[in-house]
Amino acid sequence: MMTLDKFEEATESVKKVINKTKLIYSEYFSETSGNKVYLKPENMQYTGAYKVRGAYYKISTLSEEDRQKGLITASAGNHAQGVAYAAKLYNAKATIVMPTTTPLIKVNRTKSYGAEVVLYGNVYDEACAYALKLAEEKGYTFIHPFDDEVVATGQGTIAMEIFKELPTVDIILVPIGGGGLAAGVSTLAKLLNPNIKVIGVEPAGANCMQESLKAGKVVSLPTVETIADGTAVKTPGSNIFPYIQKNIDDIITIDDRELIVSFLDMIENHKMVVENSGLLTVAALKHLDCKGKKVVSVLSGGNMDVITVASIVQHGLIQRGRVFTVSVLLPDRPGELCNVSQVIAEQQGNVIRLEHNQFVSINRNAAVELVITMEAFGHEHKEQIVKALRDKGYKPKIVQPTGMY
Numbered sequence: 498m499m500t501l502d503k504f505e506e507a508t509e510s511v512k513k514v515i516n517k518t519k520l521i522y523s524e525y526f527s528e529t530s531g532n533k534v535y536l537k538p539e540n541m542q543y544t545g546a547y548k549v550r551g552a553y554y555k556i557s558t559l560s561e562e563d564r565q566k567g568l569i570t571a572s573a574g575n576h577a578q579g580v581a582y583a584a585k586l587y588n589a590k591a592t593i594v595m596p597t598t599t600p601l602i603k604v605n606r607t608k609s610y611g612a613e614v615v616l617y618g619n620v621y622d623e624a625c626a627y628a629l630k631l632a633e634e635k636g637y638t639f640i641h642p643f644d645d646e647v648v649a650t651g652q653g654t655i656a657m658e659i660f661k662e663l664p665t666v667d668i669i670l671v672p673i674g675g676g677g678l679a680a681g682v683s684t685l686a687k688l689l690n691p692n693i694k695v696i697g698v699e700p701a702g703a704n705c706m707q708e709s710l711k712a713g714k715v716v717s718l719p720t721v722e723t724i725a726d727g728t729a730v731k732t733p734g735s736n737i738f739p740y741i742q743k744n745i746d747d748i749i750t751i752d753d754r755e756l757i758v759s760f761l762d763m764i765e766n767h768k769m770v771v772e773n774s775g776l777l778t779v780a781a782l783k784h785l786d787c788k789g790k791k792v793v794s795v796l797s798g799g800n801m802d803v804i805t806v807a808s809i810v811q812h813g814l815i816q817r818g819r820v821f822t823v824s825v826l827l828p829d830r831p832g833e834l835c836n837v838s839q840v841i842a843e844q845q846g847n848v849i850r851l852e853h854n855q856f857v858s859i860n861r862n863a864a865v866e867l868v869i870t871m872e873a874f875g876h877e878h879k880e881q882i883v884k885a886l887r888d889k890g891y892k893p894k895i896v897q898p899t900g901m902y
Contacts, residue, residue, distance in 0.1 A: 540799025644734025653681025
């Protein structure tokens with residue numbers, strides 16, 4: 498069903514609902530990876546993610562009767578918004594089942610399009626099972642977020658736009674959760690250029706597609722654990738799996754810690770908020786075993802709540818040695834705190850938090866604990882400050898920060 502004619506039809510159809518997400522050449526990621534890197538910023542879509550493409554195209558192909566039965570889907574957030582928005586344009590009722598762990602911004606945005614939101618289950622798979630049950634009980638039309646060839650065709654329109662802008666692209670990096678985006682993009686890419694490489698990128702804690710490809714059939718993970726909530730899927734789509742087998746050249750898995758650093762890279766170098774699932778392809782740039790190639794990283798979405806952003810920024814700064822915490826023991830006498838502050842100031846450290854614990858020892862004259870959280874320029878500067886404290890006899894010990902704010 499995913500033919501060139503259908504992709505062309507879908508490309509025309511989705512023009513009614515998408516923003517033009519032109520490729521962005523990244524000097525920073527090109528320099529760090531040794532390739533010519535272009536970003537496809539689907540985080541700039543009206544609904545904050547690429548999912549509106551597949552949702553709208555699927556709903557446009559339904560009969561009016563099926564639309565008026567009411568639409569239902571399950572989603573961690575981005576497909577939810579796509580379906581809710583498309584349903585609103587067709588004046589159709591939409592019910593969205595979302596995991597209880599879905600970020601608040603995705604829940605509220607989905608509601609803002611007029612959809613009814615039902616929170617159920619801890620992961621997408623549990624929410625999906627409940628949505629299918631509701632569809633059967635109430636006669637709703639189910640719109641699968643990824644295991645649907647029509648939906649995947651809509652997602653594949655991304656590849657059409659990439660080729661129009663960059664016909665000589667060598668590699669496309671695409672995130673994988675359930676596999677709809679990867680199936681659509683890889684299938685169309687291979688139709689347009691059989692020599693292109695399309696590489697899927699999954700979280701290491703939710704690598705259901707990688708495991709399925711190894712097994713030669715769809716398999717389910719017992720559990721998933723990743724901060725990339727949009728790709729936290731236990732079981733990939735069986736309908737789109739053959740397209741993945743045929744058209745995906747390789748799969749790279751990414752640890753959550755790499756996503757945290759990639760978030761800071763994106764903020765600092767491109768001033769863009771990209772959600773963790775969308776950052777998979779950015780983190781994957783460091784894992785490519787090639788140089789000088791034209792690489793497109795698909796940034797699948799940018800829907801993040803402020804609390805998550807704050808947490809990731811904090812953890813990213815800690816990982817880079819730009820924020821760290823030390824514990825030092827010092828005598829409880831006047832001037833000691835000033836002496837420690839002077840050492841830090843001389844090394845150009847910036848104190849952002851102090852905790853002074855007089856009760857760490859029964860003998861306060863012998864030792865009280867001072868826990869200092871401070872800013873540094875990076876790991877080298879951090880070690881320089883620690884050494885200066887050590888040289889003054891304070892025996893600093895690196896500890897886990899309890900929070901910057």
